[in-house]
Amino acid sequence: MNEKRTIDRRGFLGFMTWAIGGIISAGFGIPAIAYIIGPAARKEEEQNWIRLGSVSKVELGTPTLFKTEIERQTGWITNKEELSFYVFTENGRDFVALSNICTHLGCRVRWIADQGQFFCPCHNAAFAKNGEVISGPPPRPLDQYPVKEEDGQLFVLGGG
Ligand code: FES
Structure with a gap:
């Protein structure tokens, strides 16, 4: 059939x-x-680990400024961008990395050693060593980044 x-x-x-x-x-x-x-x-x-430099540069208990440069690819264009981070440690093993960009309007903060705090000169803001806002208009603490140590070098996870 x-x-x-x-x-x-x-x-x-x-x-x-x-x-x-x-x-x-x-x-x-x-x-x-x-x-x-x-x-x-x-x-x-x-999101890549960015090498900052030698861990020996960081003094115990004192935020140390690291500057580094990265390249960003946007389509056909490659731009160089300078990034800065404050890194501190209290015990030489656990590190904290903070952005040095104020969370108010983006000015650069700097560590004032004799006052033990970060200062933003744009609108007189103060941040504690851990990035918390002490005074002034910033709406939130300084941005914190994951940080690691490998072979005596410090790296932060950033780029975003
Ligand atoms: S930009 Fe830092 S307090 Fe305004």
């Missing part, structure tokens, strides 16, 4: 409508999803 399957014209057109609709949806949908999640994925990739 030889059974022939036949598709009527209405069924064929219905199938083709769904197939073409699916192809068009995929054509628009996949790039749209990549556009939405792409920056987040890229940001994750850009």
Whole structure:
């Protein structure tokens, strides 16, 4: 017995409508999803350990300023960016890395040793050694970054 399957014209057109609709949806949908999640994925990739320098530079109990330069690739353009972090330790093993960018309007803070606090000259703000706001308009503490020591070198996880 030889059974022939036949598709009527209405069924064929219905199938083709769904197939073409699916192809068009995929054509628009996949790039749209990549556009939405792409920056987040890229940001994750850009998070690298940045080498600051020798751990021996940090005095016990005193925030020490480290400056470093990184390159950022934006499309075809490569920019150099200078980053600065204060690093301190109380025991020589556990390190804290703080941004030196004030959380108010982005001025650079500096460590005032005889007062034992960070000072922002733009609007007279003061931050404690751990970055907490003591006085002034900053809405939150100084940004803190994960830090590690390897082979006598300090690294911070940053770049974002
Ligand atoms: S920018 Fe630092 S207090 Fe305003």
